Amino acid sequence: MVNKAAWEEIHKELDAKSVTLVAVSKTKPVSDIKELYNLGQRDFGENYVQELTEKQLQLPADIRWHYIGHLQTNKVKAIAPFVHLIHAVDSFKLLAEINKQALKNNRVINVLLQMHIADEETKFGMDEKEITTLLENVGKESLQNVHICGLMGIATNTDNERQVQAEFSRLHTFFRQLAGSFFRDKAYFSICSIGMSADYKIAIREGGNMVRIGSLLFGVRL
Numbered sequence: 001m002v003n004k005a006a007w008e009e010i011h012k013e014l015d016a017k018s019v020t021l022v023a024v025s026k027t028k029p030v031s032d033i034k035e036l037y038n039l040g041q042r043d044f045g046e047n048y049v050q051e052l053t054e055k056q057l058q059l060p061a062d063i064r065w066h067y068i069g070h071l072q073t074n075k076v077k078a079i080a081p082f083v084h085l086i087h088a089v090d091s092f093k094l095l096a097e098i099n100k101q102a103l104k105n106n107r108v109i110n111v112l113l114q115m116h117i118a119d120e121e122t123k124f125g126m127d128e129k130e131i132t133t134l135l136e137n138v139g140k141e142s143l144q145n146v147h148i149c150g151l152m153g154i155a156t157n158t159d160n161e162r163q164v165q166a167e168f169s170r171l172h173t174f175f176r177q178l179a180g181s182f183f184r185d186k187a188y189f190s191i192c193s194i195g196m197s198a199d200y201k202i203a204i205r206e207g208g209n210m211v212r213i214g215s216l217l218f219g220v221r222l
């Protein structure tokens, strides 16, 4: 069930700080998305390709769809015509495929690079060194149809606020370094996508300007 009061409150809080709210609607029905759409929400996040493409067909064209999950190279084609921002790019191979599919669709696709900040082995993403290497490779090729707009990260799932804060801080520090080096003349490198339902307040304090919130808005996923 959609929590409209929670949306009003979070939306107001984030708007005042110029933080973009991505409403994470994975596993939730189209009717739930419509409810938030009618309140004014336009950015929605999904992490399964098939679910996203099915929902996109049934919902208004002015929704900005964020793909927040781990993306397989062979699935890029399905979302390339319409996706607004791909959050979790973690290899050069994936980036090159996004560029190829963007070119076929005659558009530029915005992406974020996923940085691994959690102390959990299972989560995807790259460390500082891997991101630097990827960006050096991007500099050698010319990927005209992708814009790398920033970084995305997922903190460790823990009650230890200091740890979460330190992880977000590490991402934001590296984000600022990159903005001053690889992206000096690229104004579009401007997004730090950190923070979910449990830790978005910490993320904003640490410099996050895009948060991905699901359960606070749509209720817990079963």
Ligand SMILES: *Cc1c(COP(=O)(O)O)cnc(C)c1O
Pocket (backbone or CB within 6 Å): 024, 026, 047, 068, 069, 154, 195, 196, 197, 198, 212, 213, 214, 215, 216
């Ligand atoms: C599911 C998901 C979210 C939202 O999680 P909540 O805890 O429900 O807010 C955010 N980011 C990613 C990458 C997700 O997969």
